Amino acid sequence: MENKEYESKNFIEEIIEEDLKSGKHGGRVHTRFPPEPNGFLHIGHAKAICLNFGLAEKYNGKTNLRFDDTNPATEETAYVEAIKKDIKWLGFDWEDREYYASDYFPQLYAFAHKLIDKGLAYVDDLTAEQMAEQKGTPTTPGVNSPNRDRSIEENKQLFTEMKEGKHADGSLVLRAKVDMASPNMLMRDPILYRIKRETHHRTGDDWCIYPMYDFAHGQSDSIEEITHSLCSLEFRHHRDLYDWLIQSLEIFPSMQREFSRMNVEYMITSKRKLLKLVTEGHVTGWDDPRMPTLSGLRKKGYPPVAIRNFIDKVGMTKRENLIDLSLLEFCVREELNKQADRVNVVLDPLKVVITNYPEGQTETLKALNNPEDEEPTYRELTFGREIYIDRKDFMIDPPKKYFRMAPERNVRLKYAYILNCEKYVLDENGKVTEVHCSYYTNTKSGEDNSGIKAKGTLHWVGAEGSVQVKVNLYENLFTDPTPDAHEGKDYLEFINPDSLQVIDGALAEASLASAAPGTVFQFMRTGYFVVDESSTTDEVVFNRTVSLKDSWAKKQAKKS
């Protein structure tokens, strides 16, 4: 991109650059990320975060973090903390600009009075049902409320009483006086304030009336002098109201624009549905590695840079979309290939006895940590008469093009010797319990002048110098790419019963005994695995981040 003469811009960048050119707001760019603290951030929020913070970075502007906390029934301080942690983890910084819509309650209340004074808002005592009835439908106009022409004085009186707690929950609301015949349902005298006796996570019981989204969001943008207020497509209809309120209130003209939400295969991003997964115990929590939450992806070992690269590749448009999961996984592998040290871990150990290797003898072998590093570093492996390989790396009767261990075959042990498979031992069920091999003494890695060929190279761990570890193998939480897009079918019907497989008896090379939680390793020939935060020196636990590409397995799968 840097080498191009021009740089392709998305539609939001074009809008901003036009504003910059025309000198709007003195060339200032100020965005905001406005989560409601009623749940954890997910991959979809990452798009909004990257957009808002990214734009500010690009155009030398600022980004506010603002909690849209106008519904005390669902919001909690714990969510505030989790959200802040996730944004920081992604690598963004709102500096000292941490705001809350609830901080503006007094100002919003004053705005409401201003609207009443201008004859643009009224107090209504219709029930929710009556109001819905009078609202009409998208194709038929609504009818005016009998209270629509209440006098300004009476409206002020009633609204003040609402605030003072003189009326019951739900008995009165404040509505904007717009147009009951508007083709935009949102303009049919939308509710601005409702009475709700509920303890707010910040303002406690100070208020018993709370502003609705439409009377808080745009006004907060305006108060903070946000220049570009970016939200997802479903808020397009709100834009008319957004503008109407700003004009009526004669406040700072923030501008709202909408982009399409990101949908990723096998993931859902409805907070309600995610919450249900948590409360019904389909997952262990918001941060379960199978969740599309940022905390879940973190626990799964996804590097934040990978997520940012992914968002970057996905782009910014107004189209409906369904992104291949493989693109996300590509970004994760791309990053981890650079970052992760390679280690030997055998998930399903099969004992191999090297018959011509002296009993009781061991030797130390040098292993490269990461072939991608410019400055190579090494660690040591312990090799001996007994080692373990992965069970799937041995077959009694292999198919064509199987390069791994089989009777009478040669196979290379990575960083060690070439082995020749002499025989195997079966138990009473016909299961292979161990394999006997001999090794070619002059085939030691780096010193091999034997000319002996081996088609395959296997990872392994020595019986001596290995530790048992626990490994969580995660797969997609759902069996369907769009679990919540099937009419008449609940998304829970698509829960993958095999989304977690726990392996207790995996064997890892000794260096992993003291692996630090949060570190991601590449298990050679297997995949990327992160050390779980719960790991101790007594028990090391790994979570599978993503498997390595496996063209052999793919070919086999296609055959069957």
Add this chain to the structure above:
RNA sequence: UGACCCAUGGUGUAAUUGGCAACACAUCGGUUUUUGGUACCGACAUUCUAGGUUCGAGUCCUAGUGGGUCAACCA
């Protein structure tokens, strides 16, 4: 029977704003390889349809078609 938004390979985006449809992922095939990983090479499109304007249309105009959104005292 409305209003608004959208339509480019399997997927997601580009196209210097009317001038040779490009990139990434995926898929398939190949080369290299002491990871069946990585890296590298190759293959993969009548730009939703029909008309129109133009020397020239993915881009502009008209009419269709298809998809999405909107009737919470949620955000």
